[in-house]
Amino acid sequence: MDVSFIVTIFLVGFIGSFISGMFGIGGAIINFPLLLFVPAALGVAHFTSHEVAGITAIQVLFATMGGVWIYRKGSYLNKKLIAYMGISILVGSFIGGFGSNHLTENTINMIYGMLALLAVILMFVPKKGLDDVSFEQVNFNKRLAVLLSFIVGIGAGIVGAGGAFLLVPIMLTVLKIPTRMTIASSLAITFISSIGSTVGKIATGQVEFMPAIMIVLASLIAAPIGAKISKRMDTKILQVMLSVLLCMTAIKVWIDIL
Numbered sequence: 590m591d592v593s594f595i596v597t598i599f600l601v602g603f604i605g606s607f608i609s610g611m612f613g614i615g616g617a618i619i620n621f622p623l624l625l626f627v628p629a630a631l632g633v634a635h636f637t638s639h640e641v642a643g644i645t646a647i648q649v650l651f652a653t654m655g656g657v658w659i660y661r662k663g664s665y666l667n668k669k670l671i672a673y674m675g676i677s678i679l680v681g682s683f684i685g686g687f688g689s690n691h692l693t694e695n696t697i698n699m700i701y702g703m704l705a706l707l708a709v710i711l712m713f714v715p716k717k718g719l720d721d722v723s724f725e726q727v728n729f730n731k732r733l734a735v736l737l738s739f740i741v742g743i744g745a746g747i748v749g750a751g752g753a754f755l756l757v758p759i760m761l762t763v764l765k766i767p768t769r770m771t772i773a774s775s776l777a778i779t780f781i782s783s784i785g786s787t788v789g790k791i792a793t794g795q796v797e798f799m800p801a802i803m804i805v806l807a808s809l810i811a812a813p814i815g816a817k818i819s820k821r822m823d824t825k826i827l828q829v830m831l832s833v834l835l836c837m838t839a840i841k842v843w844i845d846i847l
Contacts, residue, residue: 594633598800601627602807606652609753609808610659610815611822612772612831617645617745618708618754619834620804621701636797638694642748643795646686646787648804653753653780655812657773659820664724665773670766673731674738675781678752681742682782686789689747701748704755705839711758712832729764737763738778746786753779754835768827772819 605620624641628634636644660666689697737759738752745752753775760766760775790796819827 591633593631594628595803597628597631597633598624598803599807602648602804603811605648605804606655606808606811607815608834609649609652609776610656610812610817611819612757612815612827612834617649617748618705620645620648621748624800625698634800636800638697639689639795640797642689642697643790644797644801644804645748646783646790647796647801648808649779650783650787651805652808652812653776653783655809656776656816657780659813659816660773660776665770666777667724667727667766667770667774670727670729670734670760670764670770670774671777671781673734674756674778677735678738678742678745678756678778678782679785681739681785682746682752683742683785683789685743685746686786687746687793689789690793690795692747697748700744702839702843704744704748705835706843708754708758709832709835709839711755711762712835714758714762724767724770727766727770729766734764742782742785745782746789752782757831758835769820772827776816 601620601623605617605623608619621641624636624644625638628636657666692700738756741752741755741759745755756775756778757771760771761768766774787796
C-alpha cells in the first residue's frame with residue numbers, strides 16, 4: 590500500500606462525503622463509480638463491484654452520521670418521517686446487502702445504473718410551491734413512505750448505498766417534503782439504512798477494510814463541511830445542482846455498462 594493508493598482513496602472519500610453533506614445523499618452515487626474506475630485508471634488498485642459496494646456501504650454510514658450531526662439542532666429533521674422510512678429502509682437494505690453476495694458483478698452495475706436513471710427522472714419532475722410550506726405544516730402519506738423506502742432499501746443494499754440518491758427525489762416529488770427538510774431527514778434515514786447494508790456486506794465478506802477506513806476518515810472531515818455550506822445555499826440552486834450531478838453520474842455509468 591503506497592502513498593498514491595492512500596491519497597487516491599482518501600480524495601475519492603472526501604469528494605463523495607462532501608457531496609453527501611451538501612445534498613443530503615450518502616455519497617454512494619458518486620463514490621461507487623469513482624472507486625470502480627479511478628483507482629484502476631491510475632493503476633493504484635482494482636476493486637470488483639462487490640468490493641466497491643462493501644467499501645461504499647461503510648463510507649455512507651459515517652458520511653451520513655457526520656451530516657446529521659450538523660442538522661441536529663433546529664426543525665430540519667422530521668422525526669416522524671425518519672421513524673417511518675428509517676425502519677422500513679433498514680429492513681430492505683439488510684435484505685439487499687445480504688443477498689447481493691449471490692449476484693454477478695454485471696448485475697450489480699446494472700442495478701446501480703437503473704437506480705441512478707430513476708433518480709434523474711424523478712429530479713426533473715416539477716416541484717412548484719414545495720418550499721412555501723412551513724415545516725410545522727408538513728404532512729405525508731405514511732403507507733406510501735414505508736413502501737417506497739422498503740423498495741429503495743433493497744436496491745440500495747445491493748449496491749452498498751444508503752439510498753438517499755433515490756430517497757431525496759422521492760421525498761421531493763412524491764411525498765412533497767420541503768427541500769431543506771428533505772436534505773436533513775434523508776441523511777438520518779440513510780444513516781439508518783446504511784446500518785443494514787453494512788451489516789449485510791460485512792457478514793458476507795464483501796468489505797476491504799483498509800480502503801474503507803481511509804474513506805471513513807475522509808467522511809468525518811468532509812460531510813460536516815458540505816452540510817454547513819448547504820444550510821447557506823438557496824434551495825432552488827441545490828435542486829438544480831443535484832439534478833445535474835445525478836444526470837452526469839447516470840450517463841457515465843450507462844456508457845461503461847453498454
